[in-house]
Amino acid sequence: MEVEYRSFLQSPRVWDKITDPAKVGYILKEYVHNNGIFLKENPLKQELQILKNSEDGKIHLRIDPNQVNKENEITVYKTLSKHMEIGFRVERVDDENGIAICIPEYVKIAKEGRITTRIEGLAGKVVAHRFHIQKKEQDSTKILGTSGQILLTDLHRNLLSEYQNSRLIFPNSKDLTPEQDLIKRTGKAIFVSDAFTLEQPPLNTLTNFEVMDLRTELEEEMILEDRIKFFRMGKIKSFVMVPLFYRDAMGAKLLALGYSESKDGALDPEILKKYKELEVVFNARIEDSNTLDLDVRQNVVNASEGGILLEITESQLVESFLHKPFFTADLTFKMQAPLRFAFKIRHISQLGEIYLVGAEIVGSNDAKVNMTLLKKNLSFVKSL
Known part of the structure; x- marks a missing residue:
């Protein structure tokens, strides 16, 4: 009875491929002996037997003729300190005796070595x-909806309690400011230490977040003067705006914008670490609830x-x-x-x-x- 075999996942390997006949022949002679050779993608892990190495370089393999594909090719593998695959072109098959006369065409050797050899036969031990x-x-709709907003708001209240003028802005609003819209489009944070000039702190102090040059962005939008006037009217001297993402296997999804402002002086760049912690803790809580x-x-x-x-x-x-x-x-x-x-x-x-x-x-x-x-x-x- 034939057993169905399917492959769902295979992490890619990086190979060194050798096709020179002399080098292929040397590898077969020195490293590929009559044990530990298996047919690739064979569900029964069929070990093959080398019966003979001809002087003309051909290999005589004992094999079930049904295992030879329509292109008259077979691939075998052997794992030493590194995984090795050998591709053969089958010249002919003796169906009665189950012997294939094969011509080796290439050897592929995985660049990444195995830490130690496998120990087989552990079932039951x-x-x-x-x-x-x-x-x-x-259900990401719940995470990006009310449930996620409630959790994030609660975390924000605890983690940013020392920053009194801080709040969360959820990006589904139609009335976003130009700065909020820029973040939604670019995924970058904003940190302004002087709102009257849109000066930023030194870049080496802005860790873990990609921070945009707000002045340049507003100049390109041709609204620079209007926005500086807005900050002056609001007596805002410094502000930070940070995108907060929910991250899963499908990628990052914008959950909210963290906003903090100061009317007394420049905000401490350490606040960015607080927002990073907020994002990390939120994602950890979601992951824990989903395990x-x-x-x-x-x-x-x-x-x-x-x-x-x-x-x-x-x-x-x-x-x-x-x-x-x-x-x-x-x-x-x-x-x-x-x-x-x-x-x-x-x-x-x-x-x-x-x-x-x-x-x-x-x-x-x-x-x-x-x-x-x-x-x-x-x-x-x-x-x-």
Whole structure:
């Protein structure tokens, strides 16, 4: 019975490609021996057997003839310190004996090396559990609407309490000032230390935000004098206006404008850090409210010090991984304490009803200790 295989995600690799026949032949002779060679994108992870290396450079491979594509090509891979792919043109196939006579055409070697080699056969010996994942869907209309505005207003009240003349402006208003409209169009902040000349503080003090040259912008709009007159009439000596964004996988969406003014003197550029903190805290709160903990046990198929391959059978995990390729989970080796890591998903494929998920370790709650224990546990499992 044929098992359906599909690939959903594959992080791109950067390759060195070798096509010179002499160099390809040397690599095959020195590094590609009769073990650890697998057919690319084969759901059953079929290991191939090299039967013979002919003097004319042709390779005799034992292979299921059905695995040769319509273009009479096959690609095999081998992972040493770096991942390697070899492309063959199939000259002919002996259907009766299952032998393909192949001519090597290229070798591709991944530029990024593996931290350590994979240790196979871990199913039943190592499990991943206590997953902290992203929910499948998030209703951005609520975040950008009343619910998000209430949360942002509450955070603003606490984080900018020392700046009395501060408020939030929500950009869905039709009556925006020229400055507010500029921010909405450009996504840049405004910081004016002297509203009568539109002078800015030194650029090296304006961190984390891209700040526009308001004077130049208003000159181009031919409303410079009118706006300076407006600030004078309002007795505004200094002001700052900052775009605040909600950020998700689809990009940044303008949520509000933070506005602060002073009638006594120049505002402290430190206020920009407060607005940056406001944006960061808001996004963190939204992300926290959109995550869940799922304590299911999933087999680890193989692992190295750099990452793991998971056998996923829980549909909720699959939905989350396809939505956002990050998660945290515990790895538990048999008879050992769990180790918690953060992962970034590198590839996802489906084999029948099972999903194979390759994930890179990108962090830990106690990185130094946990990585030492992971290395020790992997060495112990390898020795069994």
